[in-house]
Amino acid sequence: MTPVVRKKKPVGRRRISLLSAAQIEEMFSRLKALNPKPTTELEFRTPYELLVAVTLSAQATDVGVNKATRKLFPVANTPQQIAALGVEGLKPYISTIGLYNTKAANVVAMAEQLIEHHGGEVPRERAALEALPGVGRKTANVVLNTAFGEPTMAVDTHIFRVANRTGLAPGKDVRAVEDGLVKVVPPAYLHDAHHWLILHGRYVCKARKPDCPHCAIRDLCRFKEKTPGDPATLAE
Template sequence: MNKQKRTEIFTRLRDQNPNPTTELNYSSSFELLIAVILSAQATDVGVNKATDKLYPVANTPQAILDLGLDGLKSYVKTIGLYNAKAENIIKTCAMLLELHNGEVPDNREALEALPGVGRKTANVVLNTAFGQPAMAVDTHIFRVSNRTGIAPGKNVLEVEKRLLRLVPKEFLVDAHHWLILHGRYVCKARKPQCGSCIIEDLCEFKKKTSD
């Protein structure tokens, strides 16, 4: 795919949704960090149901530590892998207080040093909370990047690096959200809705559907 096509694709996505953001509910970088940790192998809807009850009670590192492990688990037990996630969150809260004055760091190395925070989680926080041009390649972005031809790659890191290199700079900060939303609602895994896709004529997918 050439640069002109990529530019047109992201221009259309931007025109359709000028201010894209995550579907996770949050009102601070800390709330976002906890929500993203919880979202691994879980839906945003499921995470929001849990955090909508948790955050009014505890939405700072100290407040969550004050809840204790069992107290935290009572709020997140509806989420898959909640035992391990709760333990990581407690450890992360302690580290934030000890090393960062309770603030979420805005650099990758410090974020990835937190329990439960891998590269993808760090990318979400860097991009969504701090406006940095990072690409958190999940299943949706991986699928859309390969299927459309925007940035094909054999693994998530390869796709991430190609997106950062190939997406025109003016779109870099928001591209992550556009691609996720496009994959979630239009370019679906089992049955892409090609017939109602605003970039169908630019997409290089060879097995387009009529819907």
């Protein structure tokens, strides 16, 4: 059988050389070997805690969100308790997080909607999740994947960068990258791919100075502006 050749794909004014199916398989095999059971760095115990944490994490770091929820969740970690706190009661717990005024209003409104329409439970349907205040496609994908085990792909800035730099699934916007990743990531890796890619982007394939010399997939990556390292230890 003739192997499928993926042609170069334009991204803006650049043309990205795409990884082959065999290279993608090798990429995720290596990422899995390094981290067999990846998960989110947000701290949570229930689907509702995860939903709140992801909602708070927009334009904020996981570290900052965890600091806030460590104080919040022992006091209020159900829709009923959050609704009882109200917006003004919630604000002091999340005031260290960016956009906390808007997020407090969304989280309380979300709690009220969960109580009214879903019996206080987090729905596991995309449409129902995206109908909640403060919940967009990325948040819904994280909850569906991490809380309910669905093979979804939540594309943030890290995943967008990695997918474009490596030639894995380049795209001009996050939805294009999401659709591309769902199409090319082997089914065996799809559930955990979101976590591997976000962690790789956060700690190795960083925006300003990627740590190419210590990258496990450096020889597969299509990024031309790799940071230098010892040529004797790097496969090209």
